[in-house]
């Protein structure tokens with residue numbers, strides 16, 4: 001005979017078993033996930049350690065289930081710096097997760113395979129398979145997944161063209177295919193993606209003209225097309241994005257023509273990158289109205305004077321290097337910025353005495369590049385105030401100062417003062433740098449120990465000691 005307390009105990013057990021059974025995930029989902037796990041050859045940090053046969057897959061890490069205990073979400077995030085990565089191949093058995101609505105396989109680094117398993121997941125809405133090693137083509141029928149709201153394959157090794165069927169994904173708000181090896185052109189069908197707010201195709205091998213279809217993409221906030229092989233002009237319909245576009249990145253292409261006047265109407269623009277193209281002519285006067293711009297990169301083009309006066313409240317990073325500018329001085333809208341951390345004005349025709357340049361704030365500076373100008377004087381005062389500088393480049397100027405008096409802060413990694421008139425001895429503190437070029441100056445004396453080769457010190461007055469010939473005693 002069971003006592004009443006034993007009976008009570010047993011019924012709780014039975015109850016737990018029953019609820020346990022009820023909460024158990026669908027057999028197809030369990031099989032699909034275990035199939036995924038069996039495709040993983042190495043999981044050094046145990047990301048999938050809780051994925052065990054016979055336990056409720058809804059409790060496995062990274063797995064989420066809907067009300068009927070079907071798996072609706074799979075979220076696995078790696079942290080490569082902590083050795084949290086996965087090696088292996090994405091198993092096509094994931095296509096058994098028929099109710100999957102959201103899949104995030106991000107920063108797993110060594111996960112290969114193709115995206116084809118997605119095609120049999122009709123309810124999929126959100127796909128972020130980023131920074132892995134997916135290869136092959138984006139399936140031509142991906143346009144069948146009409147519930148998709150966000151699609152990202154950024155940071156993989158996908159090849160071939162972007163399928164035009166993507167134009168059928170009219171719910172898409174985010175489309176990120178950057179950092180792959182995609183070829184061909186941007187499909188014209190993209191004009192149907194009226195809900196897009198974020199389009200990134202950067203770092204591929206896409207070519208041809210940028211289609212003139214932006215009148216239809218009037219919700220875009222971020223447009224990243226940099227590092228491709230696009231040719232032609234900036235299409236005029238980009239003008240319609242003026243009210244809300246915040247990031248416009250077209251750098252590192254083969255774009256030509258003038259920078260259009262209408263860009264000055266982009267009142268909310270935060271970042272404009274037109275670098276490393278073949279833009280010619282002047283920068284439009286209308287840029288005076290870009291009062292909210294934080295990051296402006298026009299470097300490596302064929303732009304000419306005059307550069308307009310800007311009324312930006314605070315620029316954070318600016319690169320006007322390697323055009324045909326003759327700025328003469330460093331413009332006051334740069335000098336007065338309270339938040340600037342990166343200033344690159346190489347070969348901008350600046351003719352100042354560096355001691356006379358008194359930036360309002362030096363606190364945030366990481367990078368200063370003034371190479372290839374006609375700057376005289378000394379950076380001693382400037383570098384005395386930049387506590388977090390990482391790179392200082394001023395090669396090919398007329399700087400004349402005693403190098404021993406230059407403060408080399410601990411954060412400094414890269415110092416290039418080649419082709420100036422720097423004199424004095426080379427200080428010991430250079431041993432903390434990662435890159436150094438002091439060639440073609442007037443330095444003298446014994447070199448302190450460092451990892452740098454002879455061409456970091458070549459062409460000076462009387463430097464000696466390793467890596468240069470020994471000093472005469």
Ligand SMILES: *[C@@H]1O[C@H](CO)[C@@H](O)[C@H](O)[C@H]1NC(C)=O
Pocket residue numbers: 041042087088110
């Ligand atoms: C990546 O995976 C391959 C096999 O899939 C393996 O040989 C290689 O060692 C892995 N790399 C890392 C960094 O784990």
Ligand SMILES: *[C@@H]1O[C@H](CO)[C@@H](O)[C@H](O)[C@H]1NC(C)=O
Pocket residue numbers: 119141144
């Ligand atoms: C995709 O859609 C096409 C028609 O657009 C249809 O013929 C095809 O069967 C669909 N493929 C799948 C896998 O659903």
Ligand SMILES: *[C@@H]1O[C@H](CO)[C@@H](O)[C@H](O)[C@H]1NC(C)=O
Pocket residue numbers: 264285286287288289
């Ligand atoms: C700046 O915008 C105002 C108002 O839209 C306009 O009147 C002015 O001409 C613009 N300035 C420049 C330099 O384009």
Ligand SMILES: *[C@@H]1O[C@H](CO)[C@@H](O)[C@H](O)[C@H]1NC(C)=O
Pocket residue numbers: 380381384
């Ligand atoms: C560097 O700054 C310190 C105070 O922070 C000051 O005492 C010193 O005179 C400065 N040196 C030069 C060369 O500007």
Ligand SMILES: *[C@@H]1O[C@H](CO)[C@@H](O)[C@H](O)[C@H]1NC(C)=O
Pocket residue numbers: 371395396416417418435436437
């Ligand atoms: C320093 O600048 C010179 C001239 O601009 C350039 O050739 C060289 O590559 C630079 N060196 C380093 C270490 O940055």
Ligand SMILES: *[C@@H]1O[C@H](CO)[C@@H](O)[C@H](O)[C@H]1NC(C)=O
Pocket residue numbers: 395418419436437438439440455456
């Ligand atoms: C230093 O700059 C000179 C040009 O000024 C260049 O020829 C040399 O290769 C550079 N050395 C290093 C180590 O970058």
